[in-house]
Amino acid sequence: MTKRNGEKGAGLKGAVFCAYAFVLFDACAGHQQSAVDPAGPQSGKIAVLWWFFFGLLTTIFLIVMVFTLLTLTRRGHRSGQEPLNASHLPPGADEKELTRIVAAATIATVLILFVLLIASVSTGKSISELGDKKNGMVIEVTGNQWWWHVRYWNDDPSQMLVTANEIHIPTGRPVMIRGMSQDVIHSFWVPNLHGKRDLIPSRVTTEWIEADQPGIYRGQCAEYCGLQHAHMALWVIAEPQAKFDSWMKHQLRPASPPGGPTGERGKQIFLNSACIYCHSIRGTAAGGQTGPDLTHFGSRRSIAAGTLPNTIGNLGGWITDPQGIKPGTHMATIPVSSEDLQPLLEYIEGLK
């Protein structure tokens, strides 16, 4: 009876494990935020290391399991319920043999770990050498509760672009992320490009990322940072150099004047509301620094750090009830009368 139990255990564990293994294999590809779906050299090297570790460690696991379960089918077990005799020690020969086996297994463990150590350290080293000071570009990312302040570094201050929650990078060019934090500790993580790097107040942390082919990669804050830690995402949009340059040129321009009278009215509503104390729109009187820059808000993919897709409807909902959509957010609930709302939305969405 006990024996059947044991084998049932064997079968079941095996089945469960295989099932999971399959899930694992098909699950890990083709996601906009996946650690094993690399889109750049850094994440590529990490993924290679990952599959190496995965293969080796899985083998070890299976071997250990096999031996563990074999103990259930040993003669000792079959002669199970016999009364206890004086000696609780098998013949010395067995012990000697066991000692040799266990010693061998231990040495094997040490060697395998040594291999893994070498692999890990060398990967780390080669990743750290990927950075490229002279041809690389520098982007400052500052974590805030709960959004990302982004600044493209340039020696000419007039060419320094400030934006939020969305990073465009040229493909095939190394980009250095200079991480800082305004309040608590956040962590910058775009899994398809590279591992995470904490953004720590009073410190500057750096990491090099690079995208091989054009694409849109999602990132998320990976260090618990308070109420809305869950809604602190960002997009990295990799595009060819030329496309990137034109984007940059457009973003550097001040906000485009509103098209049409409703837009104009919306602008006035915006400038006379509390919005301007936190948000800035280059080319207008709005110069707030504590909230995301809205100069080209209309061109962005999402609202409130990846909380909602950027549509005029969502924006309306966000402005009228931010605390309902993102409880605890620092976005103020500003009473906007229904007739004012539409122009305001048109104006903001018009900031392409």
Added chain:
Amino acid sequence: MNQTEPIPNSSEREAQALRDLENSWQTPRGMIGWLSCTTHQAIGMRYIVTAFIFLLAGGIEALLIRLQLALPNNTLLGPDRYNEIFTTHGTTMMFLFAVPMMEGMAVYLVPLMLGTRNVAFPRLNAFGYWIYLAGAIFLYWGVFTNTAPDAGWFSYPPLSGPAYSPGKRVDFWAQMITFTEVSAMCVASELIATIFKMRAPGMSLNRIPLYCWSMLVQSFMVIFAMPAVMIASSYLLSDRTVGTHFVNPAEGGDPLLYQHVFWLFGHPEVYIIFIPALGFVSSIVTANSRREIFGYPGMVLSIVATGFIAFGLWVHHMFATGLPQIGEAYFTAASMMIAVTSGVQIFCWIATLWTGRLRMTAALHFVFGFIAIFVLGGLTGVILASVSLDVQVHDTFFVVAHFHYVLIGGALFPLFGAFYHWFPKITGRLMNEAVGKLNFWILFIGFNLTFFPMHILGLKGMTRRIYTYGSEMGWELGNILATIGAFIIAAGGVVFLINIFLSRNRGEIAGDNPWDADSFEWAAASPPKSYNFEYLPVATSRYPLWVAASERTFVTGLRNDRREVLVTTLMDAEPHHRLVLPRSSLWPLLTALAVTIGFIGSVFNAWYITYGSILTGLAFVGWFWPRLPVETKP
């Protein structure tokens, strides 16, 4: 077997001796007696029961977490409530369940295994329990009055600092840490003194049961790890209450320093929970494979080595903060080294089972489950040790899966095995084996269903501690599986409780040694008498109950009319002198109350530190005041 048989005394002297023992060791009746109890069996049981209640509390919180995450964009719990619940879950499981539970088991078992009558400091033992209880109630007072901590079980500043965690929430957390660490230190120091000085004659260092070895190592780890968290929580408390600048970067403090100090405790903490479990496994394996454990010296060495290495790898919790290459390489190596020591023990157990004559008890089922789950968790641990991989999976559900595999697999499964193994000793009745095996399979399947998918979720980019996620992320499948699994685990818990309650009243009578096990606790009556042994046993072998009954040896000459035990030498356990242990006393409770007043008050007003200290000082004077008649040399 009843060890009074070789004693050639006339029956009435026998009876008189027993009466004397009963009188001198019994606890006074009534409420006062209950509060003043200092026998290790009672205190141990209180630890175990209280810690089990908090296991249930933490489990309920876990179910709430899983319910919230079961579906994308779920609104069952708001962000604030969710943060409070996962913080309370982690804190409860770590500080109010795992450590106290392991201590409770040790307080109950170690004196029995060493063949003595109580721990070295019975009143300190009681004090430790009362302090732990006070801390636990304090935290849950906060939870029930909407003052639950919400900064994570590690409370990183600045998020947990005065500027970003307003109110008293984090102070409740930090002060609860102080309570539990005081309690842990009390138990650790009394266990060290007991294991060093109160072993049965002849139980030299190389004959100590492996469980006692692991508790010895664990106690030393407590002593060197807890001061670190004492400092970390004091950083937080003083910054939050009196405005010091330990973690304020603007004034020269440093938030990263907090992380270093916290993990200097936090990593050993994992082994503080897990090393006692190794002891359980060794005992269960030895008893149920009915052969001496394979490679005793290797086991002892690897336990000790684990204890040392555990202090050298805290930084692998901080790889994402960006460290110098060389440092990373060192900590990667250290973190991987710990796998060797664990590996050695796994191999030795497998070797023992390989050549043993297995008895597939429920306890042994849990041991097999432990090996399966813990090996997997250990291997994912190797992945986390590698800096390059860690920066990808750190703070994702991969890590959540990893440490649940290591902690539930490595500590909870052995613990349940231990419950099934020692339940007959504690209650005198066997637990139902069939239900026990059912219980094991439910827990094992539920556990893997809950936590294995989390590996995949982590790789698919699901970060920890998020209260919700969008449906576009492709995380539904894993999460719904995990939630289902969580409820299966809950069902397993219910089965266990039912088994406990049924077996406690209707289970078949166990007898002293139902498993034909090897160590001294099985020589005592089940349940043990308040004095454990009428005649203290002598260890003539590493497996003292496996020597022929005619070669058993016992100690006579201890006075029965007072609580007298035998102190032996450190290395060879030669009898050295007799020691009179204190009787029942209310002072531990009163002292604990004084300390509690000081601790809880100081959260709201720093002056209470002074008031509390004065009260505590007075209580200690009462504690140590010489009782008359003063005992003098006979």
Added chain:
Amino acid sequence: MRTLCIFGVCFFVVFTSCQREKRDLRPVPTRLAIYSDAARQSPLRPGGAEQPQLRVTNPYNGSAYDIAEGERLYEWYNCSGCHSHGGGGIGPPLIKTDWIYGGEPENLFDTIVKGRPNGMPSWGGRIPEYQIWQIVAFIRSMNGQQPRSATASRADTIEQNPQTIQNRTGGATK
């Protein structure tokens, strides 16, 4: 045994009855309306309220969460630009006992909403009322008029306590 259970239940009820630190992340609009009445035609004159029936109490009194929010807004809306960290600068200090226009919550609210001659701008209709109440709660905490358990011991900034200021200015008195 039964008495014990009853005692336990009572204990638990007492134990869990109070909500020490309730935070409602989402301002209730109706309440906003009430404030705006109070704000717009509040008859309060310097020195405090004469007509008690029109007194409004700060809904965020003693709420740690909202006091902290107020502290953040105090910086974000640049109150510190004139009033510094309560010590005063271009504008009058806020850590004091004698207020020209009254130091009660409703007076502070009124002052912020309507503005005052010689520089204090009117914020009514710009800053939403619930945030004004949060700022009021914070200003009161500067003067120790909020429970200590709800007030932060310090901010993550250069420390403002007298001893430090004295040090920074060369410890003149020592």
Added chain:
Amino acid sequence: MITQNMINVEHLEPSDISSQSPLWWGQVCIVAIEATMFSILMAAYFYVRLSVDVWPPPGDQFPHTLLPSIALLPLILSAFGSYWASQAAKKNDRTGMLLGMGLNIILATVFFVMRIIEWHSLNFNWQTDAQGSYVWAFLGLHSFDYVADLAFTIVLFFIVLSGRYAEKQRLGVHVDSVVWYFIVAIWIPIYVVIYWGPQIVETQ
């Protein structure tokens, strides 16, 4: 045949005043805890101190070194009083214990008065800046242990004076001395750190 299976321990002492006693080991554990705590705190002090260029922070005085250095003398001497008492306790010599503990108490009090004077002359407090926090933490924690053990010694002194004492109390005197050695010993590195630390460690 059965009697040789018995070990008789009747002849053993019913108590013992030496490192063989479990209580001694318990005290050693507590000392180990305290020592670890102070060492971590000192490491933290240097971690913070080395991460900034200006130390002590602007405005803070360099702590005076004269008075604390003189104060070391009575402190170290007090340890000898404590040693005397513990030896007397082993020999159960009442006068010896009283004299030893008396000397210990007097010198300890002298040291503590000097510390209070020095402490009072600091021009920064715990909420001034990081150095303030650490110096006050060192002084506070050590004073806490110091006063606690001093109080315990005083209580023991009166117990012995009253004559109502036995092995337990003599053992108390013995382990009390162990704790006192620690409190004296741990102060010396702390003294170096907080009074000489700002001078000796240079970031440049």
